[in-house]
Amino acid sequence: MSTKSAPTVYSTTWCPDCHRAKAFLKSRGVEYTEVDIEKTPEAADIVARHNAGKHVVPTFEVDGSFYGNPSIGELKELFPAASV
8 A cells, every 4th residue: 555645636627637637546546635726826836836837737746746747657656556
């Protein structure tokens, strides 16, 4: 089981990559905090600061590190399946 703290997912309601990434997290049983950058201007600023000035969604914050629009492969590395 991963020892990472619950990630923060910066997203928007209309973003298909955000839906895909959140579905992946749910399939792995990963709890997360979601922040809509269109409703939270401070969050949009955080996303831009960590993505070369761009509002890249989804952006994940995991243990203080930021990942802009990670692929499913990258998500698998960040959130390996829990061994049962």
